[in-house]
Amino acid sequence: MSHVSIVIGAQWGDEGKGKWIDILAKDAEYVARFQGGNNAGHTLYIDGKKIVLHQIPSGIFHEGQICALTAGVVINPEQMVSEIKEVTQFCEVTPKNLWLSARAHVITPWSIQLDQTNEKNTTTPIGTTKRGIGPTYSLKAQRSGLRMGNYIDTASRKQWIKRQIAESEEFKSFYNSHQDLWTQFEAAAEKVAPYVLDADAKLREAIQSEKRLLLEGAQGALLDIDHGTYPFVTSSSTAAGGALSSLGFSPKKIGNIYGVAKAYLTRVGEGPFPTELDDEDGKLLASKGHEFGATTGRPRRCGWLDIVALRYAVQVNGLDHLILNKFDILGGFKEVKLAVAYEHPTLGRIENFPWDIDTLNSCKPIYQSFEGWPEDIPISGSMSELPKQALTYIANIEELVGAKVSMVGTGVNRSDALYR
Numbered sequence: 367m368s369h370v371s372i373v374i375g376a377q378w379g380d381e382g383k384g385k386w387i388d389i390l391a392k393d394a395e396y397v398a399r400f401q402g403g404n405n406a407g408h409t410l411y412i413d414g415k416k417i418v419l420h421q422i423p424s425g426i427f428h429e430g431q432i433c434a435l436t437a438g439v440v441i442n443p444e445q446m447v448s449e450i451k452e453v454t455q456f457c458e459v460t461p462k463n464l465w466l467s468a469r470a471h472v473i474t475p476w477s478i479q480l481d482q483t484n485e486k487n488t489t490t491p492i493g494t495t496k497r498g499i500g501p502t503y504s505l506k507a508q509r510s511g512l513r514m515g516n517y518i519d520t521a522s523r524k525q526w527i528k529r530q531i532a533e534s535e536e537f538k539s540f541y542n543s544h545q546d547l548w549t550q551f552e553a554a555a556e557k558v559a560p561y562v563l564d565a566d567a568k569l570r571e572a573i574q575s576e577k578r579l580l581l582e583g584a585q586g587a588l589l590d591i592d593h594g595t596y597p598f599v600t601s602s603s604t605a606a607g608g609a610l611s612s613l614g615f616s617p618k619k620i621g622n623i624y625g626v627a628k629a630y631l632t633r634v635g636e637g638p639f640p641t642e643l644d645d646e647d648g649k650l651l652a653s654k655g656h657e658f659g660a661t662t663g664r665p666r667r668c669g670w671l672d673i674v675a676l677r678y679a680v681q682v683n684g685l686d687h688l689i690l691n692k693f694d695i696l697g698g699f700k701e702v703k704l705a706v707a708y709e710h711p712t713l714g715r716i717e718n719f720p721w722d723i724d725t726l727n728s729c730k731p732i733y734q735s736f737e738g739w740p741e742d743i744p745i746s747g748s749m750s751e752l753p754k755q756a757l758t759y760i761a762n763i764e765e766l767v768g769a770k771v772s773m774v775g776t777g778v779n780r781s782d783a784l785y786r
Contacts, residue, residue: 368618368620368621369573369577370578371394371578371621371624372622373386374586374604375584375589377586377628377676377679378585378588378633378639379634380628380634382691382775383626384424385410385780386624387408387423387580388410394428394431396432396433396569396572396580397431397432397433398433398434398579398580399433399434399436399583401604402439402499402584402600403440403442404420404497406420407419407420408584410424410427412780414779416778417456421441422435423435426453429457433464434464434466434569435465435466435565436613437470437614438470438603439470440472440506441471441514443473443517443551444550447558465563466563467562467563467565468562468564469514471503473498474502474551476501476537476540478496480498481497484500499600499601500600500601512526514558518559518562520555570613583609586604587625590604590682592605595637598636622687623684627688628655628690629692629695630655630669630670631669631672631675632657633666634664634667640672640731641705643670647699652668655668655695673767674718676767677767678718687769690760694745694775696759697739698738699738702735703733703736704736704759706766707732709729709731716729736758736762739753739759745776746782749774749784760774771786772786773785
């Protein structure tokens with residue numbers, strides 16, 4: 367039996383993965399992040415204290431574990447220095463328990479400048495976090511990016527900067543006029559250097575030795591660069607398959623794949639959202655769920671759970687287990703709804719998630735309504751203790767998406783969970 371598990375977001379991100387990665391990590395020896403950058407935020411509550419992680423994996427708070435950022439991640443070194451300093455207030459963070467892949471690409475001041483300029487000047491903004499993630503992945507694809515192993519080597523780093531200056535007048539101008547940014551950027555190299563190594567090779571050795579690994583994704587499956595609502599997506603492979611290419615290991619080694627979804631649906635930024643609510647129910651979901659981005663503070667758009675989209679995420683990722691998070695937020699609604707299909711003005715009823723956003727933007731949800739349940743539900747223990755109306759809601763989700771709901775989130779703390 368394989369000892370490798372993967373946790374991904376099954377919606378448009380912000381599903382509350384951090385809490386569940388933290389819970390599942392207690393049974394792992396290694397926890398590795400396989401994509402994304404500091405545009406993601408995993409919010410955890412450890413002993414009642416709120417902690418937001420932007421790059422460090424959510425397993426860092428378990429003693430004796432090793433956490434890693436792998437080749438498919440993009441790293442902001444200055445922010446990493448700050449995050450390490452912040453996390454050390456709660457637990458030990460050293461090169462022994464935090465590995466940064468030498469193959470991971472570096473977010474430079476130039477990447478951030480490009481991101482901010484692009485988003486400002488475009489007539490069709492994506493709604494990025496403007497933290498340089500997209501341009502860093504673009505440079506990677508163009509084979510002109512800077513990798514962590516080269517960044518921490520002074521000669522290699524300076525050679526990279528020299529080459530960019532020679533090839534781009536725009537880069538040259540930005541570099542010369544923002545020396546303070548580049549000085550800070552270069553100064554961080556010495557501080558992160560002890561953490562940088564061939565993390566991917568060491569993780570493969572651990573897999574070969576049948577160590578227990580938990581691989582965490584950022585954002586969500588519907589933001590995947592290939593399988594998401596393109597172009598309103600992130601710049602990396604957020605689906606479970608992204609873990610394979612990021613670490614470089616055989617799919618035969620994968621055991622369980624967990625998908626985290628809210629019991630309703632949210633989205634940050636631009637892009638299609640068929641079940642978005644502009645009524646009092648939408649406002650109540652946002653208010654009760656405290657729906658603001660962990661990294662950006664941006665308000666999230668809210669709507670009923672979209673079964674068409676969730677079933678698609680189950681299929682794309684091969685989910686073995688579905689975790690329904692923030693289930694407590696639905697308590698107290700007179701009725702709750704599931705979007706079981708779409709209605710398109712020319713295509714009629716649609717039950718499969720469309721590949722293009724023009725079709726998706728024209729879709730209206732076809733709802734199935736369910737009787738609501740009391741606001742007070744069990745906080746911990748067994749899912750069987752939920753009100754019968756809630757169990758009916760869950761059973762219908764399972765049947766419609768083709769995956770079992772193994773766990774239910776009932777609050778922000780580690781203990782706020784129900785299990786099957």
